[in-house]
Amino acid sequence: xxxxxxxxxxxxxxxxxxxxxxxxxxxxxxxxxxxxxxxxxxxxxxxxxxxxxxxxxxxxxxxxxxxxxxxxxxxxxxxxxxxxxxxxxxxxxxxxxxxxxxxxxxxxxxxxxxxxxxxxxxxxxxxxxxxxxxxxxxxxxxxxxxxxxxxxxxxxxxxxxxxxxxxxxxxxxxxxxxxxxxxxxxxxxxxxxxxxxxxxxxxxxxxxxxxxxxxxxxxxxxxxxxxxxx
Amino acid sequence: xxxxxxxxxxxxxxxxxxxxxxxxxxxxxxxxxxxxxxxxxxxxxxxxxxxxxxxxxxxxxxxxxxxxxxxxxxxxxxxxxxxxxxxxxxxxxxxxxxxxxxxxxxxxxxxxxxxxxxxxxxxxxxxxxxxxxxxxxxxxxxxxxxxxxxxxxxxxxxxxxxxxxxxxxxxxxxxxxxxxxxxxxxxxxxxxxxxxxxxxxxxxxxxxxxxxxxxxxxxxxxxxxxxxxxxxxxxxxxxxxxxxxxxxxxxxxxxxxxxxxxxxxxxxxxxx
Numbered sequence: 001x002x003x004x005x006x007x008x009x010x011x012x013x014x015x016x017x018x019x020x021x022x023x024x025x026x027x028x029x030x031x032x033x034x035x036x037x038x039x040x041x042x043x044x045x046x047x048x049x050x051x052x053x054x055x056x057x058x059x060x061x062x063x064x065x066x067x068x069x070x071x072x073x074x075x076x077x078x079x080x081x082x083x084x085x086x087x088x089x090x091x092x093x094x095x096x097x098x099x100x101x102x103x104x105x106x107x108x109x110x111x112x113x114x115x116x117x118x119x120x121x122x123x124x125x126x127x128x129x130x131x132x133x134x135x136x137x138x139x140x141x142x143x144x145x146x147x148x149x150x151x152x153x154x155x156x157x158x159x160x161x162x163x164x165x166x167x168x169x170x171x172x173x174x175x176x177x178x179x180x181x182x183x184x185x186x187x188x189x190x191x192x193x194x195x196x197x198x199x200x201x202x203x204x205x206x207x208x209x210x211x212x213x214x215x216x217x218x219x220x221x222x223x224x225x226x227x228x229x230x
Numbered sequence: 231x232x233x234x235x236x237x238x239x240x241x242x243x244x245x246x247x248x249x250x251x252x253x254x255x256x257x258x259x260x261x262x263x264x265x266x267x268x269x270x271x272x273x274x275x276x277x278x279x280x281x282x283x284x285x286x287x288x289x290x291x292x293x294x295x296x297x298x299x300x301x302x303x304x305x306x307x308x309x310x311x312x313x314x315x316x317x318x319x320x321x322x323x324x325x326x327x328x329x330x331x332x333x334x335x336x337x338x339x340x341x342x343x344x345x346x347x348x349x350x351x352x353x354x355x356x357x358x359x360x361x362x363x364x365x366x367x368x369x370x371x372x373x374x375x376x377x378x379x380x381x382x383x384x385x386x387x388x389x390x391x392x393x394x395x396x397x398x399x400x401x402x403x404x405x406x407x408x409x410x411x412x413x414x415x416x417x418x419x420x421x422x423x424x425x426x427x428x429x430x431x432x433x434x435x436x437x438x439x440x441x442x443x444x445x446x447x448x449x450x451x452x453x454x455x456x457x458x459x460x461x462x463x464x465x466x467x468x469x470x471x472x473x474x475x476x477x478x479x480x481x482x483x484x485x486x487x488x489x490x491x492x493x494x495x496x497x498x499x500x501x502x
Contacts, residue, residue: 105463149431155440164445
């Protein structure tokens with residue numbers, strides 16, 4: 001037990017984790033303040049405009065944060081978008097294994113790069129839904145009183161359905177995260193080599209040696225690794 | 231069956247004096263900048279053949295009220311045929327302002343504002359302020375059947391002078407709670423002949439909203455249940471792969487050092 005140590009791989013930059021977690025916080029705030037208008041028992045949250053105020057405040061970071069990230073990290077953004085919208089033969093194979101993967105079976109998964117096919121689908125859908133939910137939200141916010149019955153219904157349906165898409169995506173995202181013990185990667189920015197081998201072998205092969213760090217198991221588990229291998 | 235109340239406004243009798251507007255404002259303590267009802271002159275035609283009348287902009291208390299169906303908080307509801315307001319429940323979302331085919335409800339001071347049918351008076355067996363005040367008795371209030379019958383009688387009476395006279399609101403939107411005795415066709419007053427709750431609005435309310443909530447809950451339930459199965463499967467796979475020394479399962483060679491899997495099983499226990 002004394003010599004326990006493991007190799008970790010850097011997966012997310014601090015800025016990416018920050019965007020992710022603020023995104024989580026604002027998304028959940030928007031979801032629950034918005035759902036007050038859909039679920040009658042929660043209507044009391046909306047009375048007097050409480051949920052409306054919270055909803056409007058949360059819009060600011062929700063919309064500005066991704067924009068700020070895109071402006072500050074154009075290279076990573078471009079990479080992410082290109083990767084997320086490029087589907088290969090391996091990805092199609094991966095989708096065939098998706099039902100088994102959903103039930104905890106990783107054996108026989110075709111080798112995946114940095115982003116696996118499920119994550120690609122998740123990213124691509126999230127990106128599109130984000131645009132729709134934000135656009136329809138602005139229509140609802142600034143068009144109030146001028147939309148007419150059909151305009152209101154269209155904007156609200158787009159808003160509801162894109163939010164449904166995002167919420168189901170989030171549930172699936174959380175599901176796979178917990179199922180395959182992936183939460184740490186977004187908390188610390190690192191994943192274990194074992195995990196990378198299981199989920200992203202193609203990515204692991206392409207990584208430069210300095211992407212690895214050795215972490216002692218005796219230390220605090222949540223603290224960031226200090227020693228870097230040469 | 232519960233009583234169904236209704237107003238009627240007789241445009242042959244209305245003299246456009248605005249007394250109802252003032253009575254409504256005063257009686258309901260409506261702020262100066264706001265108004266539940268409005269009366270404006272309309273003049274149609276070319277000299278010398280003018281047609282003049284008064285258009286009343288106020289809640290029609292629709293039988294099937296679009297505002298009530300879109301209201302997410304129950305601030306708008308039906309009470310004995312009248313569309314009534316509970317300001318305390320209002321979230322000022324503004325759905326009603328867009329959904330109403332007559333563009334009646336509006337948002338003022340962070341809540342909905344429209345005719346409230348002087349509910350307190352009505353519950354005490356009195357008529358709303360506008361009906362009480364009208365000096366030419368153009369505005370009536372009472373049980374809808376009686377109001378409708380008297381409106382039809384009035385139309386028959388004035389038919390000689392106004393051949394296009396009609397009762398507006400007998401059948402529209404499940405029957406309106408405000409019947410207008412019009413001297414000309416509805417279009418002359420800017421009223422839609424056949425107003426309806428649009429298909430899109432119904433699709434949003436009846437399909438998209440419940441589906442959004444339902445599918446989200448379904449996703450939670452499905453992932454929740456399959457997690458139990460999937461997690462077990464994953465842990466079995468994980469235990470089998472790196473530790474042939476311990477279990478010799480599936481004859482797979484060790485890809486990962488054993489101490490790692492030991493650390494993980496420790497972690498697993500911690501995670502419960």
